[in-house]
Amino acid sequence: MSHADASVSYLQEGRSVWGWLSTTDHKKIGIMYLYTILTFFILAGAAALLVRLELIAPGPTIVDQQVYNILMTFHGAAMVFLFIVPGIPATLGNILLPMMIGAKDVAFPRLNLMSYYVYLVGAMIALISLLSPADTGWTFYAPYSLKSGSLVIWLTLGAFVMGFASIMTGFNFIVTIHRMRCPGLTWNKLPLFIWAMYATSILQVLATPVVGMTLVMLIMERVLDIGIFNPAKGGDPILFESFFWFYSHPVVYIMILPGFGIIGEILPVFSRRPIFGYKAVAYSSLAIALVSFIVWGHHMFVSGMSDWSRWVFSFLTFFVAVPTAIKIFNWIMTLWKGSIHFEAPMLYALGFVFMFSIAGLTGIHLAVLVTDVQLHDTYFVVAHFHYTMQGGTVVALFAGLHYWFPMFTGRRYNEKMAFWGWLMLFIGFNLTFFPQFFLGMEGMPRRYFDYLPQFQTWHAISTVGSWLNGGSYIFILGHLLYAAFRGEKAEQNPYQSLSLEWQTTAPPPTTNFAHTPTFPESIYDYGTMDDGHAGGHSQRKAG
Amino acid sequence: MSASTHALYRDKHPVHEELGGYEGAKLGMWLFLATELLLFGVLFALFFIFHGKFLEPFKAAHHTLDKVMGGLNTVVLIVSSLSVALGLDAIQRGRRKLSMICMGITIALAGTFLVVKYFEYSEKFHHHIFPGNATMLKDDAVHEIVSVDDYIARRNMGPEEAADFKKGVNLFFTFYFMMTGVHGLHVIIGMTVLFIIMLKMGGGRYSHWYYTPVENGALYWHLVDLIWIYLFPLFYLIS
Ligand code: HEM
Ligand SMILES: [Cu+2]
Numbered sequence: 001m002s003h004a005d006a007s008v009s010y011l012q013e014g015r016s017v018w019g020w021l022s023t024t025d026h027k028k029i030g031i032m033y034l035y036t037i038l039t040f041f042i043l044a045g046a047a048a049l050l051v052r053l054e055l056i057a058p059g060p061t062i063v064d065q066q067v068y069n070i071l072m073t074f075h076g077a078a079m080v081f082l083f084i085v086p087g088i089p090a091t092l093g094n095i096l097l098p099m100m101i102g103a104k105d106v107a108f109p110r111l112n113l114m115s116y117y118v119y120l121v122g123a124m125i126a127l128i129s130l131l132s133p134a135d136t137g138w139t140f141y142a143p144y145s146l147k148s149g150s151l152v153i154w155l156t157l158g159a160f161v162m163g164f165a166s167i168m169t170g171f172n173f174i175v176t177i178h179r180m181r182c183p184g185l186t187w188n189k190l191p192l193f194i195w196a197m198y199a200t201s202i203l204q205v206l207a208t209p210v211v212g213m214t215l216v217m218l219i220m221e222r223v224l225d226i227g228i229f230n231p232a233k234g235g236d237p238i239l240f241e242s243f244f245w246f247y248s249h250p251v252v253y254i255m256i257l258p259g260f261g262i263i264g265e266i267l268p269v270f271s272r273r274p275i276f277g278y279k280a281v282a283y284s285s286l287a288i289a290l291v292s293f294i295v296w297g298h299h300m301f302v303s304g305m306s307d308w309s310r311w312v313f314s315f316l317t318f319f320v321a322v323p324t325a326i327k328i329f330n331w332i333m334t335l336w337k338g339s340i341h342f343e344a345p346m347l348y349a350l351g352f353v354f355m356f357s358i359a360g361l362t363g364i365h366l367a368v369l370v371t372d373v374q375l376h377d378t379y380f381v382v383a384h385f386h387y388t389m390q391g392g393t394v395v396a397l398f399a400g401l402h403y404w405f406p407m408f409t410g411r412r413y414n415e416k417m418a419f420w421g422w423l424m425l426f427i428g429f430n431l432t433f434f435p436q437f438f439l440g441m442e443g444m445p446r447r448y449f450d451y452l453p454q455f456q457t458w459h460a461i462s463t464v465g466s467w468l469n470g471g472s473y474i475f476i477l478g479h480l481l482y483a484a485f486r487g488e489k490a491e492q493n494p495y496q497s498l499s500l501e502w503q504t505t506a507p508p509p510t511t512n513f514a515h516t517p518t519f520p521e522s523i524y525d526y527g528t529m530d531d532g533h534a535g536g537h538s539q540r541k542a543g
Numbered sequence: 544m545s546a547s548t549h550a551l552y553r554d555k556h557p558v559h560e561e562l563g564g565y566e567g568a569k570l571g572m573w574l575f576l577a578t579e580l581l582l583f584g585v586l587f588a589l590f591f592i593f594h595g596k597f598l599e600p601f602k603a604a605h606h607t608l609d610k611v612m613g614g615l616n617t618v619v620l621i622v623s624s625l626s627v628a629l630g631l632d633a634i635q636r637g638r639r640k641l642s643m644i645c646m647g648i649t650i651a652l653a654g655t656f657l658v659v660k661y662f663e664y665s666e667k668f669h670h671h672i673f674p675g676n677a678t679m680l681k682d683d684a685v686h687e688i689v690s691v692d693d694y695i696a697r698r699n700m701g702p703e704e705a706a707d708f709k710k711g712v713n714l715f716f717t718f719y720f721m722m723t724g725v726h727g728l729h730v731i732i733g734m735t736v737l738f739i740i741m742l743k744m745g746g747g748r749y750s751h752w753y754y755t756p757v758e759n760g761a762l763y764w765h766l767v768d769l770i771w772i773y774l775f776p777l778f779y780l781i782s
Contacts, residue, residue, distance in 0.1 A: 107567045171574040179567040205574055209581040217589075217721070226675035226717040227710070228589060233675065234710025239592065243585060 007514075009410065009507040024109035025510055029116055030094030031408070036120065037083050037091065038477060044078035045470055047071045052432075052466040055459050058451050068449040069135035070150075076138035081159045082123050084393055085251060088258035089169055089204070090119070092400045093197050095408065097173060099501035099508065100191045102182025102517045107175040111168055119165035126158025137447060139244060142229035142237040146221055153222055156215045163208045163215075166254075170204030173197055182500075184519035191499060191523060192281055196261025199285040203250045203257075203292065211247030214240065241303055245296035253292045255389060257285055259356075259396030260327055263349050266403055267331055269497045270346035271338025272526045277330040284323035291319045298367060302376050310369060317367035324360055328353065343495075344418035348399030351426050355391030359384060362437065377447070380440025383433045391429055398425075401480060406490035410507040413483040421479060424472035431465025499523045565755055572759045576766050579729075583770055586725065590718050590777065593711075600711025603694065605778065606681040607672070608719070609663060613779040616659050617771065623652035624768040627737070631761045637751035639744060646741040649764065653734040660727055667716075674720040677712045719778055726770055733767045736760050 010027050014020070020028055051071050054062050063071065094112065098105050106112050129151040136145045136152055145152050177190075177198050190198075218240065220226050227233030229240045268275045275281060297305065297313030305313075331353055340346065362384045365371045375381060405413055435458040440446075444455045451459065493502040498520060504513050594601050630645030670679040670688060682689045682697065689697075691712060695705045740760045743749065749757050 108571065167578055171571055171578075174574060175567045175571045178570055179564065205578055206581065209578045210585050213582050213585040217585075220674070220721065224674050226721070227713055228593075228717060234593075234597065234707070234714050236592075239589065 007505075008509060009505065010510045011410070011507050013510050022113075024105070024113050026098050026106050026109065026112060027095045027408070027508070027510075027512075029112050030091050030096075032116055033086060033090040033094060033119070036116075036123075037086055040078055040082040040123070042473070042477075044075050044083060045473060047075040047078070049466055049470050051075060052463045054449070055451075056463040057460070058453050058456060060450075065449045066135065069137075069447075070133040072447060073134050073137055073155075074130070077126070077134070077155060077159070079389070080138055080251075081126065081162055084255050084389060085166060086119060086162070086169070087255065087393060088262070088397055088400070089173070089197060089200055089254075090115070090165075092262065092397070092404065093173065093200075093258060094169070096404065096501055097176060097194065097197055098180070099504070099512050100194055100499065101177065101180060101185055102500050102513065102519060103176060103180035104511050104513075106172045107179055108172050112172055115165040115168035115172070118168065119162055122158045122161030122163075122165060124158075125161055126155050129154035129158070139248070140215075140218060140240075141244075142218065142221070142240040143231065145218060146230060153219050156218055160212050160215045160219075163212045166204045167208050170201040170208075173201040174205065177201075182517050182519055188279070188282075189519060189522065190282065192264030192275065192278070192285075193258075193261035195282040195285045196257045196264070199289040200254050200257045202286075203254050203289050207247045207250040207254075207293070210243060214243040214247070238300070238303060241300050242296065245299045246293070249296040249299065250289070250292045252388070253288055255393050256356075257288065259352065259393045260285065262396045262400040262403075263331065263352050264327075265499065266345050266349040266399055267334050268524045268526055269403075269495050269499075270341045270343065270349070271335050272341075273334050273338040274522075274526055275330070275524045276333035276336075277326075278524065280326050281330050284326045287323040288320060291316070291323070295320060298372070301369060301372050314367060314369040314372075318364075321360070321364060321367070328357060328360065344413070344415060344422060345399050345403035345495075347419065347422045348395055348402060351422065352392060352395045352399060355387055355395065355429070359387035359392055362387065375440055377445055378440035379436040379444045379446055382446050383436035383440060386433045386436075391433070395425070398476065403495070404501075405480065405483070406494050407502065407506045407508070409484045409487070410490055411483055411485075411487035412490045412494070413480055413487055417479045418476075421472055421476035424468060424475060428465055428468030428470075428472050432462050432469045433465075435459075435461045435465070497523075498525065568755045568759065572762055576762065579766060583722075583725070586718070586722050587773070587777075590722070593714050593718070597707070597711030597714060600708045601715045603680055603683070603708075604677065604712045604715035604719075605781075606683055607667075607670075607679070607688070608779050609666070610779050612659055612663050613775055616656050617775050619652050619656050619659070620768045620771050623649045623656075624765055626652065627761045627764045631754070631757055634744070634749050634754045634757050635751055639747075639750070642749075642757070643741055643744050646737055646744065650734055650737050650741070653730055653737070656730055657727065660723070672716055675713050675717045677716045680712065722774055723778070726767070726774060729767045729770070733760075733764050736763060 010025055014023060014025075014028075020032065023029060050062065051068065054060075054068055054071075094106070132149070132151045134140075134145075134148065134150045134152045134155045136148050136150075140152060140156055145156075177194060181190075217226075217228055221229055221235075225233070228235045229237050231237060264275060264281055295313060295317045297309060298317045301310050301313070362380070366375060366381065366384060402413065402418060405411070439455055439458045439462075442455065442458075444451055444458075490506055492506050495502075500517060500519060500523065503517065626645045626648040630642045630649065633639075633642035633645055667673075671677070672679060678691055679688050680691050680694045681687070682694055691709060695708060700708060737760055740749075740757055744757070
């Protein structure tokens with residue numbers, strides 16, 4: 001394992017299929033995860049396009065109600081549990097985390113491989129439910145999930161098993177960050193992406209067991225009819241909601257924090273400016289993680305809560321907005337007066353800042369009690385969470401894929417193609433989801449198969465947008481896949497980044513570095529515009 | 544040799560295939576234990592919520608549990624915690640044989656625990672008490688097992704009160720079986736882990752300079768014990 005020749009890249013070593021499937025190299029595991037989650041992303045996306053197509057006109061158009069519910073549940077559940085929760089941590093996180101801290105691998109390489117297979121098994125179990133697909137929506141609310149004739153149990157069991165994969169990744173990362181930082185890397189020099197992964201890992205480890213147990217009880221409830229969530233037997237369905245959201249609200253941050261981390265790495269490089277307010281950005285990740293545990297109630301404002309607890313949850317929710325706003329503010333300050341290079345990773349990063357700001361601002365409407373009672377379960381919510389998850393996390397993932405592409409593959413993507421892909425995504429995405437804010441404000445409820453004719457215009461625009469949106473993903477991923485094998489050879493550090501992960505050959509050897517590296521004094525010290533050149537160590541401003 | 548150089552020495556030893564070394568393995572183990580506690584935490588939280596809601600039936604149902612058996616199991620587990628700790632101490636001092644004996648004792652005690660549980664469960668099943676469904680109760684007033692309906696009749700409950708009472712009794716047993724069941728599962732897992740450790744020890748795997756897995760196995764067993772120490776009063780003692 002550690003006897004690898006440092007001049008041979010990880011892609012050249014162990015190239016057989018078995019070599020990949022049995023690898024304990026974090027980079028290869030990350031890449032296996034990447035291909036797998038992207039496959040599910042495309043499947044779940046296809047379901048979304050069908051859902052949108054159905055909604056192009058009132059009344060049944062392509063599918064009936066039952067199929068509609070199934071498609072919608074599959075789309076939501078697959079996007080959340082199969083794609084976005086493992087998402088960035090298992091892919092870019094796995095590949096980059098050890099490299100960014102100058103380690104050979106994660107702390108428990110075999111556990112890392114195991115997490116991949118556990119994830120795969122969970123995914124397969126979840127897919128079994130397609131034989132009689134669940135129609136409950138991805139939240140599996142009781143009591144409907146107890147009654148629905150479908151294979152809900154398989155879906156929940158799958159989610160439960162995948163939870164273990166998530167926990168394994170989380171605690172592997174925590175131990176790695178604590179124990180395996182290279183000489184010179186103190187906590188206050190930790191790359192922002194690592195801070196984000198650290199906070200994410202804490203959430204993964206602390207929140208997942210709770211939902212795991214909750215899902216187990218839901219399964220028990222169906223199999224043994226035990227009565228914890230069934231009001232007819234003395235149970236309480238609201239408890240399911242409470243425990244579900246105790247996990248699922250933090251999950252929103254498991255989804256988005258890694259995205260923040262990626263953006264924090266890209267903005268300084270492409271504006272050639274030190275990150276503004278490093279400590280604030282770093283610690284706000286932790287703050288978000290901690291606060292996210294006490295705000296779950298805002299998902300339940302209308303499902304029977306005492307007035308004072310609604311009030312408290314609404315109030316607490318605002319606290320999450322504070323660290324988030326700190327981040328956005330610091331990013332904008334980083335861009336301010338920077339010399340911005342508009343290459344693909346930067347375009348994605350700017351797209352992220354734009355779309356995430358919209359997500360954040362509309363989120364406030366949902367955190368405020370008065371407006372939420374109005375907007376709850378309307379298309380406003382649908383638009384809001386797509387702006388967060390797709391406009392935020394997915395775009396951040398793509399920013400990262402482009403940015404680190406030369407390092408992973410040793411090749412370059414085509415800048416022009418990358419630009420067109422980005423533009424299509426940007427327009428398609430906004431065309432799909434912006435109209436949904438209007439739909440929501442006009443009162444169009446979510447998860448409905450049919451609607452009044454008055455909503456049709458916005459729905460039609462949204463559906464057309466979704467084709468452009470869907471097409472952009474095929475285009476972008478197709479281009480990257482092509483470039484991974486046929487692209488021109490990349491130079492070692494094409495963006496002249498100062499970060500440690502770039503200071504080795506591209507693609508890196510199995511051990512990441514030929515020798516244990518020493519961490520540089522600072523990795524965000526790009527000097528200022530007046531410097532005219534990158535990497536000035538003299539004029540470090542703001543820290 | 545001071546404690547810290549000792550740890551360093553262990554970290555560097557080639558037997559450590561995990562890159563985090565001794566300290567890393569320990570940190571990982573503690574994180575894992577935290578997730579286990581959270582797992583049970585959900586059950587405890589739910590139990591308390593329903594306990595508040597169904598005070599009377601929970602009290603009545605709790606009387607059916609056999610305090611003697613529960614107490615016996617508590618003693619069994621405490622002793623097993625001691626034996627596993629002695630086993631760890633033995634291997635740390637390089638006494639492999641002794642350590643294996645201690646592990647064997649621990650495993651035997653774990654088996655004893657399961658046997659007692661088996662008798663408890665079958666006694667419940669015999670009285671038609673299953674998860675989410677109980678037809679029998681112990682009547683405190685006359686010290687005998689009676690049907691739930693009789694119990695309700697003796698206390699002159701109205702129809703609504705009776706329905707609520709039944710729900711409460713059923714929920715109590717739901718929790719009883721869920722929580723002791725999940726705990727029992729942990730006993731089985733712990734037993735298996737200790738058994739593998741014992742086998743490997745027999746193969747000469749562990750010694751006074753490499754015993755991380757033994758230590759983690761012992762920690763896990765302490766957790767299993769600890770959780771029982773909370774379950775026991777919760778179900779058997781508090782009324
Ligand atoms: C091609 C892009 C996408 C389109 C056109 C799309 C469309 C839709 C539509 C029409 C719904 C049903 C809304 C409702 O009636 O409540 C929906 C729900 C949902 N979408 Fe998407 N979506 C896309 C991408 C994504 C992505 C990337 C994610 C997350 C990573 C995601 C997560 C969800 C979730 C969680 C739901 C809720 C499902 C439920 O309520 O059970 N979507 N989406
Ligand atoms: Cu939330």
